[in-house]
Amino acid sequence: MTDQAYVTLATNDAYGKGALVLGTxxxxxxxxxxxxxLVTPQVSESMRAVLQKLYDDVRLVDVLDSGDSAHLALLQRPELGVTLTKLHCWTLTHYSKCVFMDADTMVLCNVDELFEREELSAAPDPGWPDCFNSGVFVFRPSIETYEQLLNVCAGKGSFDGGDQGILNHFFNKWSTSDINKHLPFIYNLSSIAIYSYLPAFKQYGADAKVVHFLGKVKPWNFSYNATTKSITGESQELFSLHPDYLTLWWETFTFSVLPLLMEHGVVKESQTGLKAEEVTEAMSHIHLSEPPPPPPISSEERKQKWEQGQADYMGADSFENIQKKLDSFLK
Structure with a gap:
């Protein structure tokens, strides 16, 4: 299918690693x-060479930056401005239909059936389900659409400072017009949703098709010991990502991506603790276990989460627990 493609974006070498795991x-x-x-000038020549080993089409694009510090501050994610560069995907008009996937996603099975969907098909965002999450979406490249999106950027801007705000403004009938454009959540499963609604993960998690490492902390921010298969990092950061999905990402990186990076000098042998000949293509089966319980948080942290609309409605902040607290206070 030479006129259909999966498309991703790398804005630096770190996201290049993510793109390599996704492609693998x-x-x-x-x-x-x-x-x-799509790669920006911030991606090194050596990383581009590795990407060309795996990707059929490596395109250098200019950076589009919203410069919208006010809205980005609301998300506490100033780095998201450059995600507007994602809009370049509509310029790939030599393809009739594409599926865009963020570089911090990873497929767990074949998902080619996504190409049976129409523009703009996407899964709901766990933070605001009337908005779609722009980490995975089906689209049709079009210069006309691209120019219209740029006009929206120049005029109204993005309500969150990034591409998701722009795309939800432009495709603003997604939540109401056609249910066929609502991808099941298993095509864009985020760790945020796993922990906020554990019963649903227990019920449907085994059917997950795409995992999205949503949030500021990415898999490549951690360290991995290939011998012990252990991942190290800040405990709170580790909690934010499901441990088995994180291990699967690191095994894919270690056994399939790392040899290419070492071959092209992107990563030195001395940096890995491994010899090139020790890196094999073998992958072990990963069983998805129930996520560990969240670490306790202080009263102040809990107050901040309430103020940010992040109450733990399935746990400590459930209606039953609130009712018990009220009953105790009234007595």
């Missing part, structure tokens, strides 16, 4: 589609 997962699950990656 798509190849491992026998996709019949082409793989395309």
């Amino acid at each position: 997962s798509l190849r491992n699950h026998k996709t019949s589609k082409r793989l395309a990656v």
Whole structure:
């Protein structure tokens, strides 16, 4: 299918690693589609060379930055401004249909059936379900659409400072017009949703098709010991990502991506603690376990989460617990 492609974006070498894991997962699950990656000038020449080993189409694009510090401050994510560069994907008009996937996603099975969907098909965002999450979406490249999106950027801007605000403003009938454009959440499963609604994860998590490492902390921010298969990092940060998905990402990186990075000098052998010949293609089966319980938080942290609309409605802040607290106070 030379006129259909999965598309991703790398804005630096760190996201290049993510794109390599994503591409490897798509190849491992026998996709019949082409793989395309947009790269900005901040991606090194050596990383681009590695990406060309895996991707059919590596395109250098200019950076589009919203410069919207006020809205980005609300998300506490100033780095999201450059995600507007994602809009370049509509310029890939040599493809008739594409599926965009963020570089911090990873497929768990073949998902080529996504190409049966129409523009703009996406899964709901866990933070505001009337908005779609722009980490995975089906689209049709079009210069006309691209120019209209740029006009929205120049005029109204983005309500969150990033691409998700722009796209939800532009495709503003997604939540009401056509249920067929609502992708099941298993096509964009985030760790945020796993922990906020554990019963649903227990019920449907085994059917997950795409995992999205949503949030500020990414898999490549941690360290991995290939011998012990252990991941190290700040405990609170580790909690934010499901441990088995995180391990799967690191095994894919270590056994399939790292040899390419070492071959092209992006990563030195001395930096890995491994010899090149010790890195094999073997992958072990990962069983998805129930996430560990969240670490206790202070009263002040809990207050801040309430003020930010992040109450733990399925746990400490459930109606039953609130009722008990009220009853105790009234007595």
